Amino acid sequence: EKYDIADPIRTKAILERYHLQAKKSLGQNFLRSPEVIEEIVASAEIQPTDIVLEVGPGIGALTQQLAKVASQVYAFEIDQNLIPILEANLEDYDNLTLLNQDILKVDWRKFWQEQQLSGRTVKVVANLPYYITTPILLQLLTAPVKFTSFVLMMQKEVAQRLGAQPGHREYGSLSVAVQLRSQVEVVQTVPAQAFVPQPKVDSAVVRLRLESPWIKEISDFLQFQTFVQAVFRQKRKNLWNNLNVYLAGQAQVKPKLQAVFDALGYEHNVRAEQLALPELIALNQQIQTEFN
Numbered sequence: 068e069k070y071d072i073a074d075p076i077r078t079k080a081i082l083e084r085y086h087l088q089a090k091k092s093l094g095q096n097f098l099r100s101p102e103v104i105e106e107i108v109a110s111a112e113i114q115p116t117d118i119v120l121e122v123g124p125g126i127g128a129l130t131q132q133l134a135k136v137a138s139q140v141y142a143f144e145i146d147q148n149l150i151p152i153l154e155a156n157l158e159d160y161d162n163l164t165l166l167n168q169d170i171l172k173v174d175w176r177k178f179w180q181e182q183q184l185s186g187r188t189v190k191v192v193a194n195l196p197y198y199i200t201t202p203i204l205l206q207l208l209t210a211p212v213k214f215t216s217f218v219l220m221m222q223k224e225v226a227q228r229l230g231a232q233p234g235h236r237e238y239g240s241l242s243v244a245v246q247l248r249s250q251v252e253v254v255q256t257v258p259a260q261a262f263v264p265q266p267k268v269d270s271a272v273v274r275l276r277l278e279s280p281w282i283k284e285i286s287d288f289l290q291f292q293t294f295v296q297a298v299f300r301q302k303r304k305n306l307w308n309n310l311n312v313y314l315a316g317q318a319q320v321k322p323k324l325q326a327v328f329d330a331l332g333y334e335h336n337v338r339a340e341q342l343a344l345p346e347l348i349a350l351n352q353q354i355q356t357e358f359n
C-alpha cells in the first residue's frame with residue numbers, strides 16, 4: 068500500500084471499503100494524522116527489544132507504527148468487527164498479536180506468564196476509549212505486573228487532573244493515585260480535527276513513567292486509597308470536616324483528631340487541596356497511630 072493507515076486518504080478508503088460506522092458507545096475516534104501518531108510513538112521512546120501493549124487498535128493507524136519499531140506488539144480490541152479489518156490491513160507484521168478482549172478484564176499475571184514477559188521492558192501506548200479512561204488508567208497502574216511506561220491519548224481535562232499540583236483546581240484523588248505511582252508529563256495537546264469522527268472534547272497525550280519515590284512508603288494501598296478519597300470527598304470543605312466524616316464511628320474522634328492536627332501543626336482551616344503527596348502520607352500515618 069502506498070499510504071500508511073494513519074494517512075487521511077487511506078483512513079477514508081478503509082472506512083468506506085468496510086462500510087464502517089464508528090461506534091460512539093465504544094469511544095471510537097480514529098486518528099487520521101501521521102504527524103500526531105509520529106509524536107505519540109516518539110514519546111514512547113521504543114527500543115527494538117521493547118514489548119508494546121496497545122489498548123483499542125481501531126483500524127490500526129497507531130498499531131502499524133508501533134509494529135514497525137517494537138519487538139512485539141499486543142493489541143487488545145473489544146470490537147470483534149474490527150478484528151478481520153485489522154488482520155487484513157496489518158498482515159505484513161508478524162510481530163503483532165491481536166486480542167479480541169476487553170482491556171478491563173485482562174488477567175495480567177496470567178498474561179505475563181503465558182507471554183513470558185517477566186524481565187522484559189513492557190510499555191503501553193494507546194489512543195484510549197475516553198468513556199473508560201479512568202478505569203483503564205487505574206487498572207493498569209495497580210496491575211500486579213511491572214510496566215515501564217504509558218503513553219496515552221486522553222481527554223485534555225483528565226490529562227490536566229493527572230498532572231495537577233496542590234493548590235490547583237484540578238488537583239484531587241485521581242492526581243494523588245497517579246502521582247503516587249508515576250512521574251506525569253503532558254506531552255502534547257491534540258486538536259479534534261486529528262480524529263474521525265471528531266470528539267467533542269480536546270485531547271492530550273500524557274506520558275507516565277512508572278517510577279516513584281513514594282510507592283515504598285505505603286503499606287496498604289486499598290486503605291490509602293480510601294483515605295485519599297475521603298480527604299477529597301468535599302473539596303471545598305476543610306480537611307477537618309472531611310476527616311470527621313471519614314472517622315465517624317470511631318471513639319473520641321474530636322480529641323484524637325485534634326492530637327493529629329497538633330502533631331502536624333495544622334489549623335482547622337487547612338484544606339485537602341493544599342496537601343501534597345508526602346503530607347497526605349504523613350497525615351494518614353499519624354491518623355493510624357492515633358486511632359489504633
Ligand code: SAM
Pocket residue numbers: 093094095096097098099122123124125126127128129130143144145146168169170171193194195196197199
Ligand atoms: N487506536 C485507534 C486510533 O488511534 O485510531 C482507535 C482509538 S479509539 C479512540 C478507541 C478504541 O478502543 C476503539 O477501537 C474501541 O473499539 C476500543 N475499545 C473500547 N473499549 C474497549 C475495551 N474495553 N477494551 C479494549 N478496547 C476497547
